[in-house]
Structure formats: C-alpha cells, structure tokens
Amino acid sequence: MALTGLEIYKQLPKTNCKDCGVPTCLAFAMKVASGQAALTGCPHLSGDAKSRLDEASAPPQRLVRIGAPCYVELGQETVLFRHEEKFHRPPTVALKVSDKQDEAALRRACADFKTLAFHRVGETLRPDMFALVNESGSADVMRAAAQTLDREHGVPIVLISETLAPLQAAATGPLAGKRPLLFCSGQLPVKDLAGLAKEAAAPLCVAGDLATVAQCVEELGKEGVKDVLISPGRTSPAKTLEFLTQTRRAALKKKFRPLGCPVLTLADSDDPVANALDACGYVCKYAGVVVANVWDPTGLVTILTARQSIYTDPQRPVQVEATLHEIGEVTPQSPLLVTTNFSLSYYSVESQVEASRVPCYILAVDTEGTSVLTSWASDKFNAATIATALKASGVEQRVSHRKVVIPGLVAVLSATLADESGWKVLVGPKEATGIGPFLKSEWSAA
Ligand code: SF4
Numbered sequence: 001m002a003l004t005g006l007e008i009y010k011q012l013p014k015t016n017c018k019d020c021g022v023p024t025c026l027a028f029a030m031k032v033a034s035g036q037a038a039l040t041g042c043p044h045l046s047g048d049a050k051s052r053l054d055e056a057s058a059p060p061q062r063l064v065r066i067g068a069p070c071y072v073e074l075g076q077e078t079v080l081f082r083h084e085e086k087f088h089r090p091p092t093v094a095l096k097v098s099d100k101q102d103e104a105a106l107r108r109a110c111a112d113f114k115t116l117a118f119h120r121v122g123e124t125l126r127p128d129m130f131a132l133v134n135e136s137g138s139a140d141v142m143r144a145a146a147q148t149l150d151r152e153h154g155v156p157i158v159l160i161s162e163t164l165a166p167l168q169a170a171a172t173g174p175l176a177g178k179r180p181l182l183f184c185s186g187q188l189p190v191k192d193l194a195g196l197a198k199e200a201a202a203p204l205c206v207a208g209d210l211a212t213v214a215q216c217v218e219e220l221g222k223e224g225v226k227d228v229l230i231s232p233g234r235t236s237p238a239k240t241l242e243f244l245t246q247t248r249r250a251a252l253k254k255k256f257r258p259l260g261c262p263v264l265t266l267a268d269s270d271d272p273v274a275n276a277l278d279a280c281g282y283v284c285k286y287a288g289v290v291v292a293n294v295w296d297p298t299g300l301v302t303i304l305t306a307r308q309s310i311y312t313d314p315q316r317p318v319q320v321e322a323t324l325h326e327i328g329e330v331t332p333q334s335p336l337l338v339t340t341n342f343s344l345s346y347y348s349v350e351s352q353v354e355a356s357r358v359p360c361y362i363l364a365v366d367t368e369g370t371s372v373l374t375s376w377a378s379d380k381f382n383a384a385t386i387a388t389a390l391k392a393s394g395v396e397q398r399v400s401h402r403k404v405v406i407p408g409l410v411a412v413l414s415a416t417l418a419d420e421s422g423w424k425v426l427v428g429p430k431e432a433t434g435i436g437p438f439l440k441s442e443w444s445a446a
Contacts, residue, residue, distance in 0.1 A: 003056055005033035011049040012042060019043055060251045061260045064203050064227045064288075066092070067156025068179045072128050074229070074262035074288040080252055083314050090311040091283050093303060094131035094158045096268050096293040099138075099145035099166075106145055109295075110152035118301045121318060121343040125304035129181075131291040132170070133268075134161035142166035147174035158205075158264070158291060162186035164196055171200035181205055181289070183264060185233060190216055194223035205264045205289075207233035210246060214258035221258075229288060231264040237278045240265050244286045262288025272296055280306040317369025318343040324393040325350070328359030332400035333445035335360045337428065337435070338386055339407060340367040340375050348432035356436035358443070361398065365389040372407045383416035390421050401445040405438075 009029035020041045022028040031037035039045060039053060063076040072092045079085045095116075097109050109130075118125045130149050134142045142161065149157060151174075158181040161167050167182050183205040184193060197204040197220075204225060206216040213230040220228055232243035244263055251260035265287045267278040276299030279292040283306045294300050312318055322341040327350060328334075339349045341364040353360045365386055367375030375381035390396075390404065404423045406413060408430035418425045429438050 005030040008032050011053050013044045060255055064229060064262055066179060066181045066203055070154055070156060072156055080248060086313040087311050090307050091287045092128040092289050094129035094289055094291045095127050095295060096131045096133060096291055098133050098135045099142045100135045103148055106148045107152050113153055116300055118304060120305060121347045125308055129156045129158055131158040131160055134166040139165040139169035143169040143173045146170035150174055158183055160185055164188060164192055168196055171202055190219040194220055194225045197225045203227035205229040205231050207231040217258040217261060228261050229264045230261045234266055237281060241281060241285050248286045264289040266291045268293040272299055276302050279303045283307045284310055319369035320346045320364055322364050322366035324395050325362045327353045327362060330359045330361055335405060335439060335443045336395060336399060337405045338363045340365055340372055340381055342369050342371045345371050352432045352435040356439050358439045361395060363389055363393055372409050376410050383413050383420045386417055387420035
C-alpha cells in the first residue's frame, strides 16, 4: 500500500541536513512517495523508523509461496470487487487424499490426478495440489504417504493433521525443502506451530474464528513466522463465506494486517456435488486455497471453470488471433466458417468442429474480442468487416469453392455479405452445438 509523502515525512529525522541531495526532509519524503527516490537515500533514518515504514508500505495482503521447486503463489490481492481492477492470483485447488489409503491407492490417485486436465477457451485447467489428510493418526503412515505422493507426482502438498507429529514427520522427512503447507486443524500452542514452521521452513495455516486467527497471526509474527494462511476450519459454507468476506474487507478496507493472509477453505464433506458447489462459492469469494474432495471430472471442471472466469481481467476481453485457423486435415473442399475473435465464441465453434470430425477452416474476424451479437450490434461484425477479413486471410487460394458459413444469429447479413464479397453465403446454426449436424446435412463444396 503506497504511503503519502506526509506519512513518510513523519518518520524522517526532520533535520533538513541535505545529505540525501534534497534541500529538506519534506521534499525528500515527497520524492520517495512519488517513486523518484528510495528510502535508503537518507543515511540518518533509524532502524525503527525504517521497519515502521517497511511495515506500513507492505501490501495489505501477504504473498505466500507453497511448494518447491514446483510452487504456487497466493495473496497480495488488491481489490474487493473484480470490476475495480482484477483479481491477481487464482485460488489453488487441492484434491483431498487420505493417508489411510495404501500405497497402490495413492499411486492410482497420482495417476488419476495427472489425467484431470480440461481444455477451455485456449487454456488447460488442472487442479494444483494434493491435500494429504492424516486420518491414520500415525506419523509414520503420514510420512510414507507424503513420500509416495511426492515421488509419483511432485506437485505442492498441503499437509493436514490435528496433531503436530504427522506434520513434522512428513515436512521434515520426504518433503524437506519442498515447502509443503502445514495445516494443523487441532488447537496447539502458537510456539509449537512456530517451531515446526521454522524447522520445516514451510508456510503455516492456522484455523479458528476471526479473533483467534488474528491473535495467532500476530503471535506467529513475533516468533518470526510470516508466511501464514488462515482458515475458518471445518464449518458450514455460510460461515466460511462470512469468514472469507470479513477477512478480505478487514485487510483491504480497514488495513488490519493480522487478517491480511490468504484463506484456506475446506469443501470435503461426504457429498461430492455439495463439495463442488461449495468450492465454486469459495473460489468466487476470495479463497486462496480450496481443499476439495472432488475427484469426479464433472464436479472438478465446474470449480476450475468458475476460477477461470473470475480470474480473467474484466477490462481485457479474452481474444484469439484474428486469422484463418485450420481445424483437422483440411482440403480445398473443406467448409469455411466465420466467427468473431472472442475466445468463448471461437472455441465454442472450434470444439464443435472437432467433435464433428469434419476438417474445416474457421475465419476469426477481429471484433476486439467481442461476441457475435455484441460485435454485430456495435457494427464490428458486419458485411464489410467479414468481406475484408475474407480477402485478407488468403482463403481464396486455399479452397476451391466460394461458400462461407456465417453464424445463424447474424443471418440478416447474408445478402449484403454476398454482394460485398462475391461469396455464396450459407446461414449456419444459431448455437454452436448445431454445427456438427449442419456440416453433415447442409454442407457441400459443389
Ligand atoms: Fe532529511 Fe535524511 Fe535528507 Fe537529511 S538526509 S535532509 S535527514 S531526509
């Protein structure tokens, strides 16, 4: 959080000695506030004043890194609402695994984890971490399970246990140097937690109500443990959302630093559908880590899609390159479809073309990343822009026919486009899902 010149000036010696090359302390403070000078420019700044200024200028929410060498970063969010700027760091999704599973089951879990990848609007969506829960009650079993997960699939791991020994066994054993997130779900003295975090050189998560976690974070800070997450623990979705909202508001609006930590949430009840829905809510409302017992691809893709949607920049439409795309083994007889360069529009068309197994050309017209109807309404997707794009794409030299398929939603353009381009215009389906049947029943290059 940037400090004002006056706030910086209050911490300066106020001697106007000019050793910083500036006539007065106030002028120096103004330069620091505007980024034209660094605090180190004043050789007389006391250590106390420097740490007060460092503390005051720190971001309201701390940045925490989990995992090594493969890692995720959380926190340092700056706004309450996405439209104010954007959300910066998508929450990590950690899939729950019990240490009670035998080695073969853990290896299967790792193999399954690797297959959980979904392609949507040009991105690959995956879960990020394992959440290994100590349900065996044994430190040795926890250590062995952590070793298997790390060996089979080295993604970052959240270690969850009610007691300290299983966390210590895994974090200082097979995961030593790999910065697992240590989440002690039981009530333990802060000194013990701090000792473990320092011994394992790993981030820590503390759970409880707002007052409890705030006090823990302050005490951990005094012990030198700064990489901390907070959690409401196992509680209802309503209480979890309340916790998420209150902590974000306290950190950003009230600048209350003990709650300026990423939040870990748990969606691990016995009902996988409820878990997926709860996890989506937490993703949308500020979670840093979502521990979810959702291995079913349908539930998982719901969570990951919500995350992808919330964490795009609302001021920058997601676009694909406005050019001629080849889908499959195209030939001069392949159909030519036109759409806009809005990612969701383009990939909806592309996925349906792929599913149809009919190789096609797709011409993405530059509409500044807006959808078919939006760009048509704003006159960016009209007969002239499509005709220009057709010409510029060079598709005339690639196909033997002169037929172009336009989206059914802009059927009104067909006559004008035919006049402007000289191509025969076919009106395609209104929804992308109709593309496959359309290609099979309506398309002919002849
Ligand atoms: Fe003030 Fe420090 Fe500059 Fe001296 S060197 S004028 S004390 S800011």
